[in-house]
Amino acid sequence: MNDAGRIAATAALLGEPARANMMAVLMDGRALTAKELAFAAHVAAPTASGHLARLTEAGLLAMRKQGRHRYFCLASPGIGRMLEAIMAATQPVAGPPTTWRGGEALRTARTCYDHLAGRLGVGLADALSARGLVVLGEDGGEVTADGHAFLQRFGADTAPRPRGPTRLFCRPCLDWSERRPHIAGRLGAALACRCFELGWIARERDSRAVRITQAGRIGFGAVFGMELAG
Amino acid sequence: MNDAGRIAATAALLGEPARANMMAVLMDGRALTAKELAFAAHVAAPTASGHLARLTEAGLLAMRKQGRHRYFCLASPGIGRMLEAIMAATQPVAGPPTTWRGGEALRTARTCYDHLAGRLGVGLADALSARGLVVLGEDGGEVTADGHAFLQRFGADTAPRPRGPTRLFCRPCLDWSERRPHIAGRLGAALACRCFELGWIARERDSRAVRITQAGRIGFGAVFGMELAG
DNA sequence: ACGGCGCTTCGGTGCAGCCCGAAGGATGGA
DNA sequence: TCCATCCTTCGGGCTGCACCGAAGCGCCGT
Numbered sequence: 125m126n127d128a129g130r131i132a133a134t135a136a137l138l139g140e141p142a143r144a145n146m147m148a149v150l151m152d153g154r155a156l157t158a159k160e161l162a163f164a165a166h167v168a169a170p171t172a173s174g175h176l177a178r179l180t181e182a183g184l185l186a187m188r189k190q191g192r193h194r195y196f197c198l199a200s201p202g203i204g205r206m207l208e209a210i211m212a213a214t215q216p217v218a219g220p221p222t223t224w225r226g227g228e229a230l231r232t233a234r235t236c237y238d239h240l241a242g243r244l245g246v247g248l249a250d251a252l253s254a255r256g257l258v259v260l261g262e263d264g265g266e267v268t269a270d271g272h273a274f275l276q277r278f279g280a281d282t283a284p285r286p287r288g289p290t291r292l293f294c295r296p297c298l299d300w301s302e303r304r305p306h307i308a309g310r311l312g313a314a315l316a317c318r319c320f321e322l323g324w325i326a327r328e329r330d331s332r333a334v335r336i337t338q339a340g341r342i343g344f345g346a347v348f349g350m351e352l353a354g
Numbered sequence: 355m356n357d358a359g360r361i362a363a364t365a366a367l368l369g370e371p372a373r374a375n376m377m378a379v380l381m382d383g384r385a386l387t388a389k390e391l392a393f394a395a396h397v398a399a400p401t402a403s404g405h406l407a408r409l410t411e412a413g414l415l416a417m418r419k420q421g422r423h424r425y426f427c428l429a430s431p432g433i434g435r436m437l438e439a440i441m442a443a444t445q446p447v448a449g450p451p452t453t454w455r456g457g458e459a460l461r462t463a464r465t466c467y468d469h470l471a472g473r474l475g476v477g478l479a480d481a482l483s484a485r486g487l488v489v490l491g492e493d494g495g496e497v498t499a500d501g502h503a504f505l506q507r508f509g510a511d512t513a514p515r516p517r518g519p520t521r522l523f524c525r526p527c528l529d530w531s532e533r534r535p536h537i538a539g540r541l542g543a544a545l546a547c548r549c550f551e552l553g554w555i556a557r558e559r560d561s562r563a564v565r566i567t568q569a570g571r572i573g574f575g576a577v578f579g580m581e582l583a584g
Numbered sequence: 585a586c587g588g589c590g591c592t593t594c595g596g597t598g599c600a601g602c603c604c605g606a607a608g609g610a611t612g613g614a
Numbered sequence: 615t616c617c618a619t620c621c622t623t624c625g626g627g628c629t630g631c632a633c634c635g636a637a638g639c640g641c642c643g644t
Contacts, residue, residue, distance in 0.1 A: 132374035139366030148358035209439035
């Protein structure tokens with residue numbers, strides 16, 4: 125199997141709308157049951173079962189049996205990065221932000237794999253950029269000296285890893301609703317994690333959307349100088 | 355069109371072996387004619403024409419008319435990164451290096467989009483790592499202070515971009531033949547570019563393979579301490 | 585032990601799309 | 615002007631695969 129063969133094999137799996145729906149739903153890192161994925165993909169259980177078997181066989185998904193349920197999640201962070209790369213590369217030409225089907229909550233704030241996206245995520249990136257704490261470009265990002273000090277005070281885990289970086293620290297990730305970058309990578313995950321810890325945001329059930337709490341509204345304003353509408 | 359829809363649409367295009375072959379051949383950034391791509395994809399001209407039209411329509415390829423020829427190339431660097439991400443994510447489990455079909459030249463040294471891969475690319479990464487000039491991890495890389503000084507002496511363009519980084523500077527890219535990382539990103543491109551300038555390597559016709567010249571054999575040994583077999 | 589539930593396997597149907605040969609513009613050279 | 619080359623459009627054959635209903639297997643709670 126050569127380069128092109130692997131690309132074709134993988135892309136063929138992702139090219140079926142039902143399977144693409146499943147992968148997209150799993151992008152935030154959660155594990156879902158076969159039935160939930162069947163519903164998300166708008167297909168019957170037998171059809172979903174077949175798809176899930178093929179995705180697992182190909183190493184795109186990992187499966188864990190638990191009682192009578194079978195939980196599926198992305199097989200590795202690399203799979204998530206691949207999906208992000210596909211979405212980033214196929215970003216439609218500039219224009220007014222897409223209207224999401226019933227997705228106002230998603231546009232406000234949501235998780236993107238393991239970091240924050242939506243207006244909250246983009247606003248966070250803007251706030252950090254404006255203060256010179258991070259520098260974001262098309263394909264990479266850097267944290268300034270001021271930024272490291274700030275993040276440490278904020279309580280985000282920015283300690284370097286023992287044996288060199290094993291995951292990109294600061295990486296821009298194009299936001300599908302806002303069409304502007306937010307912060308991904310280990311920093312993005314650390315920021316999101318710390319915001320959950322502080323109770324500034326909370327996950328909505330069965331959705332990638334997150335809700336900004338009252339404490340969050342105050343905190344984002346005081347610490348990052350962000351004004352959150354609503 | 356939502357996230358999953360865009361993934362599905364793009365992946366469906368890439369999921370056809372003929373189209374995947376075309377994209378893979380174009381990964382090194384060259385522009386090829388429709389006929390050349392038909393040959394690379396092992397299909398007849400009419401079939402290739404249809405595929406190319408769809409890929410161009412979808413924004414994955416860009417087309418330039420020139421005389422009676424039509425040259426196709428990747429529409430943007432982002433498309434190349436997407437293809438790399440797919441290959442990286444679908445890396446088969448560890449094992450003995452794959453035997454390439456008649457690809458000894460490719461295994462020795464080749465271009466991977468715009469940087470060097472194969473034993474030469476991996477060797478270069480190893481040499482720089484061993485000397486503490488760069489630190490490579492799973493998902494990111496850094497150039498040390500010594501590394502910056504070394505690269506400047508070598509003549510690779512490592513000047514920071516005017517308004518922040520617009521492309522990731524140092525990034526590991528998993529090598530398909532060697533199963534180990536080589537250096538991609540702006541640094542990878544700069545290194546490859548400088549090696550071509552110095553006449554250490556030369557492109558093989560109609561292939562991603564590159565040939566190491568006699569000057570290169572001496573240069574890689576003297577400057578990077580690399581011993582190149584053959 | 586038994587029924588309920590989640591998931592899988594099996595068989596048949598139907599559609600989407602890949603593929604090529606032949607014919608039709610378009611371009612450049614003789 | 616005429617031909618050769620490159621590319622595209624058109625039409626028909628064919629394969630592959632997504633999809634679902636029904637039936638089978640394993641696990642849990644009662």
